[in-house]
Amino acid sequence: MKNAYLAGAVAAVFVAGVAGADVKQGVDAWSRGDYKAAVDIWRPLAAAGDSDAQFNLGQAFKLGRGVPASLPTAIEWFRKAAAQGHNQAIDNYGLALFQDGKKTEALPWLEKSVARGERRAQLVLGTMLFNADGVPRDWVRAYALVNRSSQQGLPQASQTLAQMDQYIPEAQRQEGLTLARKYEADSRALATRLPATPTGGTVSGTTTPPRVATTPPAAAVRAAPMPTPTRTASPAPAKAAAPTPAAPAATGGAWRIQLGAFRDASNARSLWAKVGSRTGGSPAYVAAGGVTRLQATGFASRSAAQQACTKAGVSCVVVAP
Template identity: 45%
Template sequence: MAAPALADVKAGVDAWSRGDYAMAVREWVGPAEQGDPDAQFNLAQAYRLGRGVDADQAQAEALYARAAAQGHIKAADNYGLILFQKGEREKAMPYIEGAAMRGDPRAQYLLGIAYFNGDLVEKDWRRAYALTSLANSTGLPQARGALAQMDDFIPLADRQAAQTLAAEIKAKAEATRARELAAVDLALASETAAPRNLPTPPSSSKPGVDYPTRSPSDPKATIVARAEPPAPARTAPEAVATPPKVSPPPAAIAQTPTRASGSWKIQLGAFGVPGNADKLWDKLASRSEVAGRQKVKEPAGRLTKLLAGGYATRDEAAAACASLKRSGQDCLVTQ
């Protein structure tokens, strides 16, 4: 079934490019039901924008979630933003962090505010200013307003130090995104549309945040990200995923002896070439975060997911994942 499914996804991409959205949707439905992550992502885009089908945000969310679970980067980025807008911020944060570390300005804006407020992450005003500056550099209006607010609270020395940190984050994000896109072997078209699906700024002198009434020295100063998304733009072309010619991953799940038997795992990557999962494990196996844990290779459509398993609690898995991220290795907590 693999070859016909890939052909259908490609036919859908061609139809989408011609503006025949209904035909594109028809081509993607079958592969999406069979578990193809590109088809699921593309179909989610169609439901989100209402192209070829009636707009259905719940259906889009479900499809993004299914593709994200298979390691689809763009799907994971969009899914995290949807969760955040729904108020499921704790569940969204791992996706937001991953997207921000890949350079997504929408996620950088939200994560920057989280670091400013100390909301679900440890308060870090330098990192907050660095991330928000990166989002602002893309022209994101919400980031501009948030940055203006931060100027009233963050000392000049920290703002200056944040510029160096922003350059480091940007360089690491570019490398991370290139590495992850190569790892999943997905040929994604570049998305030229302006950033969207962000909290809508209020009408005020400083859009995008609640104007604080506290003095700049008050440590309880907060910036609030709005949670009402604007209507999606319908004129700019959307990215759709074109499937590469790859072999399906093996059905077997390989595991190594474990030092724990918990149900929580850390997803380390998703690969079109199963051998690349083994190479990454060999690279990380000696690190304290994963040493002695289960090596789990799960088939996911035509990809192979690599996970470290055996964490007793979500907090334990999240701590290990956070440590890996600090060293440049992206990951995702799952169960």
């Protein structure tokens, strides 16, 4: 199971800095598929301390394009750029350290990424907290972080939440949802204090942005390491195995439930096709801040909406009128 839920988490994004026209030339070469030329351009700039070039060179070693694949070398270049405050390098450094089994070293960098609302780091750290994988178990915070990742449209996070729902008691899930809302507010406040993205911004390295491997499976949550200090601390198997009754049909009330938020509206429709019938509600696709929020509408009360959330089988938030 080592690294099972990190595979594919390090996205391949390449940066062209404002002051480094040569870095941009390397990005252009990469986009043409001339990986060796890109690496040749970035290498001396990275050695001279250019954080964009260091980050891009780390990506090249991570993916094995233009150079032999080498995770340790990629980690070293990510480290150099992260030490200069390069946010994308911070994200990839923490994820790559975890992938390399260096969980203690990865933790402070994952925390930095989580503080900025980075959804991949939220999923990884949340799953670590759930499984007590290199950190003390904390189901409330685990649920909050994976919920935030799911709300930002990461499909693997939604799958992981569905698994967490089988183990985390309702009271702790509700605490997690409250904490998730606080994290969202905190990350928005932090975003207003961060400097704007420089002109030149972020460009993809190829026509189809490459991935490290396949997308992380829903098996991020492992059933084996559940705490067992007493029998009452473990989930009740009988309840987990019981058939799930259908959600009551919505009655046209004003209460809603939110099932997710997606940058791609087609993903919202896809999720509704999978779980919508379980809710008993009607779909609503609400555009907000560049994302589409998938909601089920028509519930007469909070308790009816909460029951529909439970029947949906995915992470869900009740929305008051």
